[in-house]
Amino acid sequence: MIRVFYREGLIIKSTQLKELEKIEDKSNILWVDIFNPTQEEINWSVETFKIEFPSFQEREDIEISSRYWEEEDSITINTYFLIREEENAFNDTVSFIIKDNYIITVRYRELKTFREFVRRLLTNPSIYKTGFHVFSSILEIKIASDSDVLENVSKEISKLGKIVSSGNLDVTETVFESISYYEDLNMTIRESLIDKQRVLSSLLKSYKIPEDVREELRILIKDVNSLIDYTKFNFERLSYLQNTFLGLLNIEQNKVIKIFTVIATIFIPPTLIASIYGMNFENMPELHWQYGYFYALILMFLSASVPIFFFKRKGWL
Helix, strand or coil: CCEEEEECCCEEECCCCHHCCCCCCCCCCCEEEEEEHHHHHHHHHHHHHCCCCCCHHHHHCCCHHEEECCCEEEEEEEEEEEEEECCCEEEEEEEEEEEEEEEEEECCCCHHHHHHHHHHHCCHHHCCHHHHHHHHHHHHHHHHHHHHHHHHHHHHHHHHHHHHHCCCHHHHHHHHHHHHHHHHHHHHHHHHHHHHHHCCCCCCCCCCHHHCHHHHHHHHHHHHHHHHHHHHHHHHHHHHHHHHHHHHHHHHHHHHHHHHHHHHHHHHHHHHHHHHHHCCCCCCCCCCCHHHHHHHHHHHHHHHHHHHHHHHHHHHC
């Protein structure tokens, strides 16, 4: 699907390729939104706008030369857009091509960011003078959205912290699964933010950026930097929760081991006595004694009682 937004009235020209007329004058075009294009739509876009359509490899490559490059009359940007669907979170690449004061976006997913921007565009079209202004606004909406996701993740980590602090070890497996999930989610958010940081840094070095947009980009990169710091804080919190929970598990395991050690120590002396009198050697004095059995039982009882008394005095029982 291709949508063309014009400056004059900012009317959506078409949502179907067959309805599009051949565009001769591009001076009034502000934004061309290409969503999940067919090969026919790709060919039409390349022919009409004389652009190099981003390949799949360029979209997925993490090298900065594939994420951002400038040509004499255009700037091409591939940047991550964070997508969180229920329990899954991943980064999907959206391409921006800024040329002759209009912008072309290429995406393969329906994104809330674009719906929000269309609403803003139709509400207040006069502030979007060039494709640079469109890009800056779309990125602003996305960074704000990432900030909300990061805030929600922080709240969820805080709830997890309360579970860990309760000391309930019956949820051991759930806690470790949650910590692993939030670490992966936080890493995905961080990757998206670092990608935007690199793109914004490159844009700020470009002489093609209008001064008012440059100022907006400076603000955006500050916001991104603060969010990156916040992801670092989340990693530290998760590491602290994991260490705390492992500490609680170790304490509980030590208690169990301590109990087994005490029990084993109590029964070692009686076991020794039973082993001695179980040898049945010919010259054992008590072997044929009438009270030998009761004597051995009393010895075993006394030898077990002494450690019990000692351990209770020490508070180990």
